[in-house]
Amino acid sequence: MQLAQRVQQLPPYLFARISELIAQKRAAGVDVISLGIGDPDLPTPPHILDALKQAADVPVNHRYPESDGLPEFRRSIARWYQQRHGVALDPDKEVVPLIGSKEGIGHLPLCLIDPGDVALMTDPGYPVYEIGTMFAGGTSVKIPLREEDGWLPRLDEIAPDVARRAKVIWLNYPNNPTGAVCDRAFFERAVAWAKQYDVAIAHDLAYADVAYDGYRPTSILEVDGAKDVAIEFNSLSKAFNMTGWRVGMAVGNATLVNALTRVKTNLDSGIPQAIQAMAMAALDGPLDAVEDHNRIYQARRDRVVGVLRELGLRLEPPKASLYVWARLPEGERSSGEFAARLIDATGVVVTPGAAYGEAGEGYIRISLTTPDDRLDEAMRRLSAFAKGQSVL
Numbered sequence: 001m002q003l004a005q006r007v008q009q010l011p012p013y014l015f016a017r018i019s020e021l022i023a024q025k026r027a028a029g030v031d032v033i034s035l036g037i038g039d040p041d042l043p044t045p046p047h048i049l050d051a052l053k054q055a056a057d058v059p060v061n062h063r064y065p066e067s068d069g070l071p072e073f074r075r076s077i078a079r080w081y082q083q084r085h086g087v088a089l090d091p092d093k094e095v096v097p098l099i100g101s102k103e104g105i106g107h108l109p110l111c112l113i114d115p116g117d118v119a120l121m122t123d124p125g126y127p128v129y130e131i132g133t134m135f136a137g138g139t140s141v142k143i144p145l146r147e148e149d150g151w152l153p154r155l156d157e158i159a160p161d162v163a164r165r166a167k168v169i170w171l172n173y174p175n176n177p178t179g180a181v182c183d184r185a186f187f188e189r190a191v192a193w194a195k196q197y198d199v200a201i202a203h204d205l206a207y208a209d210v211a212y213d214g215y216r217p218t219s220i221l222e223v224d225g226a227k228d229v230a231i232e233f234n235s236l237s238k239a240f241n242m243t244g245w246r247v248g249m250a251v252g253n254a255t256l257v258n259a260l261t262r263v264k265t266n267l268d269s270g271i272p273q274a275i276q277a278m279a280m281a282a283l284d285g286p287l288d289a290v291e292d293h294n295r296i297y298q299a300r301r302d303r304v305v306g307v308l309r310e311l312g313l314r315l316e317p318p319k320a321s322l323y324v325w326a327r328l329p330e331g332e333r334s335s336g337e338f339a340a341r342l343i344d345a346t347g348v349v350v351t352p353g354a355a356y357g358e359a360g361e362g363y364i365r366i367s368l369t370t371p372d373d374r375l376d377e378a379m380r381r382l383s384a385f386a387k388g389q390s391v392l
């Protein structure tokens with residue numbers, strides 16, 4: 001038996017050494033605290049769970065859903081975009097619900113990429129853009145992001161022949177892993193650039209509603225003419241603590257939404273209807289929980305920022321996303337080495353920036369989704385380590 005190239009080409013787990021170290025520490029009885037994973041620790045709000053419980057008793061929800069989602073859920077998404085972003089969407093042509101936004105991100109390349117085609121994406125970046133492209137037989141060209149540019153790509157430095165060959169560019173603001181945000185002017189430049197070179201824009205807005213200090217993330221669809229070129233992925237996972245329920249959406253350009261819907265019709269049978277009922281309860285219901293979560297993450301962010309600075313890491317407190325992205329102290333080169341040293345000395349796990357691409361080397365990422373008491377313990381250990389005290 002021989003597996004297909006696309007499976008053989010899947011990257012190996014980059015930080016085998018770190019997993020090994022975690023396993024060793026646990027075996028030695030160390031209470032390991034992971035700050036590596038971006039999965040909200042707080043529960044899904046009760047009014048959303050109630051919608052699931054009620055929907056479970058409705059027999060029609062026991063049967064196959066439609067691949068393109070319940071019409072009332074698509075209308076609910078359109079209403080949300082209107083209220084939240086001032087963007088008008090046709091719920092029948094410009095909206096498709098997804099089994100978590102990752103599902104749509106993984107499948108979109110099947111709509112745009114033929115074997116040998118080029119997709120542009122940023123480095124560092126969320127790995128699914130590249131893997132989805134590879135599954136479709138395409139090639140990824142990485143645009144390096146730099147701290148001095150606020151982690152925004154220099155679109156005018158993309159070589160014109162590469163731009164002309166590219167079928168799609170992936171963007172993600174608020175950004176994972178860097179926590180960077182962009183303003184409307186950047187999206188205006190991106191839309192103009194995409195039109196100039198006839199490239200589709202796939203914007204990942206997973207952190208649309210995870211933001212701090214009064215900052216409100218922008219949808220690329222707020223820009224005039226964006227719908228001519230852009231599809232946007234959005235998700236209930238992070239804002240409503242619903243990662244476990246798997247529900248998100250793609251909205252925007254009708255041709256792309258239609259193509260993605262057709263691909264999905266042939267691969268999956270849509271989101272369980274009881275889960276669509278939850279999603280409607282989330283989008284149509286009170287948003288106090290979203291604000292409460294953001295206050296909790298913001299307080300964690302402020303706690304983490306101080307301790308990371310004690311360790312000599314350099315950083316800007318993020319305005320959005322679930323991540324603090326920090327530059328290694330002067331003289332430190334390898335994010336993997338640094339992370340390994342922290343685990344060894346403190347039992348605290350951070351993600352090496354190199355896991356998100358070459359341009360992420362020299363940085364680490366800390367997630368704000370660890371419960372307060374565990375995060376406090378992790379920060380106590382890191383602070384003691386910074387002072388040269390023994391921790392474990």
Ligand SMILES: *Cc1c(COP(=O)(O)O)cnc(C)c1O
Nearest residue numbers: 100101102126176206235237248
């Ligand atoms: C979490 C995350 C997603 C996936 O979210 P789901 O809707 O749960 O699939 C997509 N993009 C980025 C950048 C993320 O961090």
